[in-house]
Amino acid sequence: MSFKIAIIGAGSVGFTKKLFTDILCVPEFKDIEFALTDVSEHNLGMIKAILDRIVEANGLPTRVTATTDRRKAIEGARYIISCVRVGGLEAYADDIRIPLKYGIDQCVGDTICAGGILYGQRNIPVILDFCRDIREVAETNAKFLNYANPMAMNTWAAIEYGKVDTVGLCHGVQHGAEQIAAVLGAKSPRELDYVCSGINHQTWFIELRLNGREIGKDELIAAFEAHPVYSKQEKLRIDVLKRFGVYSTESNGHLSEYLPWYRKRPDEITRWIDMSDWIHGETGGYLRYSTETRNWFETEYPQFLEAASKPIDASKRSNEHASHILEALETNRVYRGHFNVKNNGVITNLPQDAVIESPGFVDRFGINMAAGITLPEACAATCMASINVQRMSVHAAISGDIDLLKLAVLHDPLVGAVSTPEEVWQMVDEMVVAQAQWLPQYAHAVPAAKERLSKSTVKTREWAGAARRNVRSIEELRAEKAALKQAG
Template identity: 25%
Template sequence: MLEKERLKIVAIGGGSSYTPELIEGFIKRYATLPIKELWLVDILEGETKLGIVGALAKRMVKEANIPMKIHLTLDRKLALKDADFVTTQLRVGGLQARVMDEKIPLKYGVIGQETNGPGGLFNALRTIPVILDIVNEMEELCPNAWLVNFTNPAGMIMEAIYRHSNWRRAVGLCNVPIGMTRAVAKSLEVEPERIHIDFAGLNHMVFGLDIYIDGKRVTDNAMNAIASNKRSITMKNIAELDWEPDFQKALNILLCPYHRYYYKTHEMLLEEIRSAKGVGTRAEVVQNLEEELFDLYKDENLRGKPEQLEKRGGAYYSDAACSLIDSIYNDKGDIQTVNTLNQGAIASIPNNSAVEINCVIKKSGPKPIAIGDLPVPVRGLVQQIKSFERTACEAAVTGDYQKALVAMIINPLVTSDTIGKKILDEMLEAQKKFLPRFHKILGKGI
């Protein structure tokens, strides 16, 4: 167990609009997670937001009357020195790059989304090198720390860490399983604490294989209720389109909101095109939400997380991170759904690949709960996405155009090789300032 009198946590991307939720999570767990120092770190372009969020964080801590010191810095190495836990919640290229991730594919009749399809690929190409730099710095400055990542695309980031670095004290997080559990509880009219779901798959490609209430398996009844009531399990950033009830009942597996991009591709594309012409892409909507949130954060009378934060698609991310840190620190041995090394938990996925699965959380990290294999109807899609993830990681690390092209075209949301190449070339050019590993080919012209 770590020494309580020196517990130091570093949040990279500390100027994020989600940071107040992180602060709230640490405050309510202070009795079991007594943090002496919390460092909020950002880059020069995020300095203004860091100052605003940092001031709110200090007010929240003062209101809670706990001795947690908040530090704000643009010096990442200074912050990382002797850290016990490091969280990453960054967005390389900011919302400007996310707008491109969403808009450019739509021009070619392909879904544009920040973690799926071409948008997910480019998010990975921008972000993986930065995360690997952070890992290298942690090896030098805080070799005993745990990295808790909830930067998207979380699955590909964890795949890159496991395959392209020596760092193993890393866990990825997503709020999707939490949202699914809460939605099932609402459908069944019970408290979320009474629900347990056997989750397995990949990040944003996770399935609920079995559902329990108070330890009793209720999968069949739950799926029938969800299908019959047309209860949608969705998130703020995903259109609430209902599943075909017969499909849900026949599959008898709980789908995550992101599965709509693969099982309702046509409808989701039309919805994205409609939204882009109206309120704008999701990134443009988020830009307006961010402005609203930061205006609220500036209010010196605000001393808590505002309700408006839950309008963001990532609500509960930060609370999940706090729970994970608490469980590792206190060796709780509880079950949480995280992104970690497969280690044989899912038979058809390589042992050294990242998966999203229920784990027992101990001070030594997550221990995956083996499920054998995924059901045949969903296994092939998961394997295809894993092939895409691995190829995308290689492209991000090497800056290899050919690997990026293959990753683009094998993604199931890309409809042809010709269209895939056009999207790749346009996005490489549009985002070249965020893709230094591709500068060699971009300088020559594609």
């Protein structure tokens, strides 16, 4: 087979390498072309050198090109994969820093909450540019695979306004299933059969069977509470399991910022999180991790390049959906996964226009969703709160309506639990002004926002958050890795 895959945001080096090697684990795909594109020529050069080394080491005919001209990369592509973070770590830092001034403590801030909503405002205009290029120069009926957060908002915009065949992809379901299999004592996650449905980052394991035996709420709670690691790292997630009756896919830190109950007061935050790793609830944890990862990669690049000389091991193919979807579409080998698509009747008690995440099967006829799923009422209610925020956020990003943007932020569950309307109005003004270079649709609103900020009487505070850690230096990271290696 010979076709072209464009990867937008390919400068996300580690993830691009993973997608690349996964796809090349499919025997029929050796002769395809990868077109890499990114706004950073420096990052493009690094990832191209790594992928070229992989191709050379494995004696493959695979072609790899790299260009900062996105339209050229997309031209003639059958599949377009997006891994973009518009504004990079600079804008992301403001997604965390500014809400903290108003008492809003986020662990990740990339899905909803104040940070995730502003992230969507930056991404959606760019997503629509991608869609225009796909419509105009990609292969006819090309498929757009979106990995970028905020997943639901980006996918919603691409489908409703970009008019492109789009699917959103995430790995939260797989990771949650691995946890459940582990606490139940399974030898492999493959022993666990499940139905997981909801919206991205708020998906719920509504059916569980281990080797054909149904697993109930009480057994699952007992298994998690008895686990020596997860009982400490997933306290909030276990509490939600006890109250809702079903387990959430999302990590302790992520889940905490989608709900109005666990991060509303500093003392409550420290009660529910675990500081053994950023993902369990640390303030700005993913920002710290991303900064450290970027610094580590820049410094250790020669080692990454050297590692690319190893043969591809198909047994280590990851559970990221992209390669499996492409394999199913091109070879008709059926794949079952969990995909972000427009609802259209898939989940009976969520709105039809919402982007949901639910089970589906892929073959040469496309992605075929399992329809008619009904969520438990509490799960549906929690999803609905986020869906309403997502809908307003998408429409605000398209229209450039700053008042609608403020209403979207006001209705966010965690923001509403912490901040007053006056604080929300000022916070959004401050975020839009700080990120104006990435928010062209709000250019007309920036002067008035600046004027309001100059006259504001709403008090703020400089606050690092309830559980903030400093970014570690390269030397500290090296010492920590050496200690872990010695201990292991």
